[in-house]
Amino acid sequence: MKGPLFYSKILLFGEYGIIKDSKGLSIPYNFYNGALKMDENPSEKAKKSNEALKGFAQHLKSLDASLVEFDFESLSNDVDSGMYFDSSIPQGYGVGSSGALVAAIYDKYAKDKITVLENLTREKLLKLKMIFSEMESFFHGKSSGLDPLNSYLSIPILINSKDNIEATGIPAQQTDGKGAVFLLDSGMIGETAPMVRIFMENMKQEGFRNMLKDQFIKHTDACVDDFLKGDIKSLFKNTKQLSKVVLNNFKPMIPKQLHELWKNGIETNQYYLKLCGSGGGGYILGFTEDFETAQKSLKDYKLEVVYNF
Template identity: 35%
Template sequence: MPNLSYPSKVLLFGEYTIIQNSAALAIPYAHYQSYWSDHPLSKDWENTIKPAFSKQSLQKIAVDLQSLQYPLLNLKQFKEDLKNGLWLCTNSPMGYGLGSSGTVCAAIYDRYAIHKTTNLQLLKQELACLEHSFHGKSSGIDPLIAYNKRPLWVHSDASIESVELPSLQKLTFFLIDTQLPRVSTPLIHFFVESCKNASFENAFVQPTSRAVDDAIHALMTNNSSSLMQAIHLISKLQFAYLPPMIPESMHALWKKGLASNEFYLKICGAGGGGFMLGVTRNWEAVKQHFHSFKTLQLL
């Protein structure tokens, strides 16, 4: 593995409510990552996209980035390197909620930015500008995680803090592979339209935002009891108010977790497929429930 690589991200807390300016906590996840290459891959690297598709996509991105209002990148060098065979390798599954487009933005910025900044707020804006130019609306969080390679706490006032997570000795966070790639755009549209309804705002957005804030503070202070209480509420509210985001194959397990309090499930990223996120006090006892799914321990 090369030294200069860009990890995927997992949004632990704040999925969807971050659109409504709630707090959020995201972490880098180096199990899946991307890096630049101009030569064939080693046999032990499980690439998820073909070199030809990567090159074609990057060439389109290079064209799209010409629409930026001010010159963030050395696009001339970018296009020249692509012409000479450069491409971006990745083992990250597409459409799984891991911020795959964010790693692309981070890699492009890191290699071709004309003037790099270390200010997190400005860096987030510049990376969001890159992602927005070829990927639609972007908060900049995904590429910021991939570029910064450290957990980020986004506060409700939009300020950003790079943090170190405490050791979670009593809890295990894990990913469940639904084996269902999804497209996030219609899911985001569903949420945005739902937010126009005052009852949805009152019944889901506000209590979930408070629970997200409680969960982050509990995690950062290593209060496992309060953390599980907050996650229980988030899981319950997501199941009740975000039906398109939860695949049918997860319904029985989702309800089993809520009823037994042995584990809780929540959306990872946009949901609708890809990975779901689980939390438990006793992974050895509950992993039997997920024998039909591929799981990955996260924290």
């Protein structure tokens, strides 16, 4: 048995902001993927994944049946037979490892599921997001449901606000373009829950709330608009501002060894860094108008291009 592939995702813009109704833009990232599988001779990793699936199956039983129902008989049989999630998606890197698993389980075991092939109205998208949020809360405590939604549909998702999301198209890549969005590997694993706790703690301060509204969300929304319109000049101007705001106000989310690197990008304009997911480790997102130059400045780090301008 081998199920269909579900891809990782990248939230290009909107990390933390979407908790407070900023815009966001999430795109599938096909470099990593995962699928449900069974093997005659499972590896240690497969056995570990199977154990986690047992706990997850129990969690699904606690969900409101009026929201989503599963074929628990098939799910239990498959889990008891050693089913696991075979994934190349790195965990704790901000590219949606649990999201792909949630999408795979929903796809295989949900009854009356909403499929990619039907007309995806806003109501259907919101219902899917709500289902995925409840399912994924098993892994994160609190989940927006966006990662699994992106993984399940494999199309870019535009978040206008918490209750307003839509499937969207993004400008075609310029394969011969010099500019790029890239992932920088911090070499550390980041955990979502502690980072979100720090953020929620900071939200109790009026100064932080104002900064979020007047600076962080303002530049995030502008970046989303610029990216979708293909206005590269304005996009880099706003990304630079966003990078500054994050460096000044989200220091705990940026691994210490990257603070100087981050500042250097803003000062030289060779690249601008921003958080990818909740931060604390994992991947950092980079934006540059000249990837070759950025590569030289960041030669000590592993970079992966996600999108070419």
